[in-house]
Amino acid sequence: MKIIKNNNKISELRKDLVSGNWVIIAPKRMQRPFRLKETSPLKRLRNSIKNCPFENPQLFGHGEPSLVLKSEKNKNQWAVQVVKNKYPALGGGTQKTKHEGPYELRDGIGIHEVVILRDHNKNLYQLSNKEMSELVRAYILRYQELSLLSYIAYISIFHNSGLSAGASIDHPHSQIMALPIIPPNVEHSIRGSLNFHRKTGKCVHCVMIDFEKKSKKRVIFENKKFIAFSPFALNQAFEVRIFPKKHSPQFEFMSVEEIECFSDILSAVLKKISKALGDPDYNFFIHTAPVAAFYYTHYHWHLEILPKKGIQAGLELGTDVIMVSVSPEDAAKILRNTKI
Amino acid sequence: MKIIKNNNKISELRKDLVSGNWVIIAPKRMQRPFRLKETSPLKRLRNSIKNCPFENPQLFGHGEPSLVLKSEKNKNQWAVQVVKNKYPALGGGTQKTKHEGPYELRDGIGIHEVVILRDHNKNLYQLSNKEMSELVRAYILRYQELSLLSYIAYISIFHNSGLSAGASIDHPHSQIMALPIIPPNVEHSIRGSLNFHRKTGKCVHCVMIDFEKKSKKRVIFENKKFIAFSPFALNQAFEVRIFPKKHSPQFEFMSVEEIECFSDILSAVLKKISKALGDPDYNFFIHTAPVAAFYYTHYHWHLEILPKKGIQAGLELGTDVIMVSVSPEDAAKILRNTKI
Known part of the structure; x- marks a missing residue:
């Protein structure tokens, strides 16, 4: 059994007894705006640039970025930055398998990051080829670094565009989840x-x-x-x-x-x-x-x-x-x- | 190889080469109202009682019902009826496996039915226990009959309530799909x-x-x-x-x-x-x-x-x-x- 330094348990990985599939139970993500009686996730309000947490991520409580790629045109400006997700689905804990009755569970150890693009209004299909290749480079650089962590088995990189695709923030961003399991x-x-x-x-x-x-x-x-x-x-x-x-x-x-x-x-x-x-x-x-x-x-x-x-x-x-x-x-x- | 009588091929079952999963390609369902540039399926209009195809299914071109359960209160009124889906995902064809290059496919043989409840405005949670048990009885009776068909491997019974759950018609209805394969x-x-x-x-x-x-x-x-x-x-x-x-x-x-x-x-x-x-x-x-x-x-x-x-x-x-x-x-x- 290997002890992971950060012991601040954020979530739990639970294994389905029948299928062997895994579920992440991450109650801390409840701190995000959430209403029980909201009939459809599509009724959420779109956020304006003024209140957008990704316009200036550090001002909105995101910590130091793990990666910054500078703009080609303006070297004082960031073009892509990667920060830790403020409401992460994965965090610290131990790799040990636990049991509750017949069920199996583990701490949800791993890293959950957000890859933020500079322009609030630019959907990915509107990026220049140069801008797109910067985004791809950010994916690769973070992947390479996260893959060195001994407790990581699989790294999932994905992009949700629009409310009906599950993006809770309009500002274009991708996500990187470094998981301690190989997904089913x-x-x-x-x-x-x-x-x-x-x-x-x-x-x-x-x-x-x-x-x-x-x-x-x-x-x-x-x-x-x-x-x-x-x-x-x-x-x-x-x-x-x-x-x-x-x-x-x-x-x-x-x-x-x-x-x-x-x-x-x-x-x-x-x-x-x-x-x-x-x-x-x-x-x-x-x-x-x-x-x-x-x-x-x-x-x-x-x-x-x-x-x-x-x-x-x-x-x-x-x-x-x-x-x-x-x-x-x-x-x-x-x-x-x-x-x- | 067994020949199924009805040779009117409605769809194709395709097998994923990697996962072994099955997909039903049913282009005839395109005849349902469908717009290419509709960004979200949620923007479809709700249909009024007047234009509802399930108020009087036979008037709207559905054939003779395969099952009718009469209303307790009014014996001239139907309470539940089961009809063939007008835009079925499954139909006739042969059970033979075909190939296209490295890929495997079959005709989508099977039965696709709709279980219609009488009241346009009554969501299932508003049914009396008596009405609910009539619905369950309809599921069972159709299941028992369809399971006798020699080419059926699995029967899926499901209910979609509301547009965001994939129901294209408001009027409460469930679906029964008798499939020639056991789903993954x-x-x-x-x-x-x-x-x-x-x-x-x-x-x-x-x-x-x-x-x-x-x-x-x-x-x-x-x-x-x-x-x-x-x-x-x-x-x-x-x-x-x-x-x-x-x-x-x-x-x-x-x-x-x-x-x-x-x-x-x-x-x-x-x-x-x-x-x-x-x-x-x-x-x-x-x-x-x-x-x-x-x-x-x-x-x-x-x-x-x-x-x-x-x-x-x-x-x-x-x-x-x-x-x-x-x-x-x-x-x-x-x-x-x-x-x-």
Whole structure:
């Protein structure tokens, strides 16, 4: 058993006895504005620039940033800064597994950070390629540092844009959660791609990329190093996945040229989604190998974008069977043909 | 290979190459009112009684009902009727597995029905116990008939209440989907409970129920035959699960007394949720054993209720790790103490 220095327990990780899935119970996040009788999270008020906690994060009680990238145009100005989440879902504690009756739980140890962009009103699809690559560089720099912490098993980087996508603050920001466990759906994907590799000697994602490039039916955008397509078996209508064409398990080892190509394709796809679908709210997240990456050479990292065009209802919640009424072929055609 | 009579292919089931999960691609559902540039599904207009397709389902082009339960008070009036979904996600086709490059797909064979309640304005929590037990009886009768179809592997019964819970029509209705596959998360639960049974000789759900009854911390309501509690490792804040106290894998074999007790506890919990949380939208669904039930004697059926009090954002979508800021103990206390 390893003792983590910071013993200020913020949350609890609980394991589902049947599925093995994990839940983070983080009551301190209740200190955020929260009303019990609010029927819909969408009724929250949008916050103005004046009251925005991310305009000047330090003034609003955020501590010293863990990373600051300066603006190209004005060296006195920050362009991207990373701070600890003021209402973190993860914090200190011990790694020890505890029990309550038949149940298993642990302290929610880990790090929860916010990646803040300078401009309150600039949605990510409005960033220049230069600005986008600065954001990607911030993700990578923080990932590399957090992955050195011995108690971290997986680092999730994600972006929620808009209230209906779960962003409680309008000001554009991404989040980084360094977790002490490998999340269940990452574990499933790792196992699935390992099984495919054992059977065929090939990377399942490389096989898909090859087929999509040939068939072209679901491809949305392509550049020298990356490809974006709507997946054959998708999780949501208008879902887009971006893959490096060269097999690579880990996103954090991109070259400068790869960062540029990745920023280019991410910008292009977000612009197309915004134009074709009427500026929808969206989520995106990176799927990359867990931090002990030498075990996961069969994996192929990627980014998934989910525009908010539907609701997970009883069927999806009750069975995990996804039902979509727009095929990935139709969605890809619409997005591919959207001029940006 | 078995040929299904109705060869009118309505949808496609596609298998994810990595996870093994299934997706239903149902383009015919696009014929429902749908706008590409609608930024949020919540902006749809509510439909008035006059234009409601469920006020007189046959007048609005629904075919003959597969089940009609008459009103107690007025024998000329229907109280519950079940019709085929006008925009079904499942239909005819063959059971044969096909391939497109490396991918696997099948015709989406199955049955998609709608269970319609008579009163346009009566949310389920406003039903009398008598009316609720009629609804439960409709679920059971349709389940029993559909489970006789040789090509059906699992029947999902669910209820979406309100736009933010994915209901596209206000008029209270539930849905029944008879699927040709066992859904991934049902498969995981079956496997998880089987592993527990092999290790301990006990039903994992019976063990949980025993512990919850003793600890009382998460119990919300209890009657002679059923218990409702907020699960230790939940999928969403304010989630409630209702279990029969007696071990039983299959919901469709309830006795008359059990139907009454089940309707009583479902009514009570929905009333408490509505009162404590400000009449939120919600989903519920039944988890029961797959139709070839003799294989699944270790399973324990239950109903899950998910009030819409949060949004699945980037973390949940990207990792399946759920983050909640209200513990199940707090949620249970609030609901338990809500007078109805």
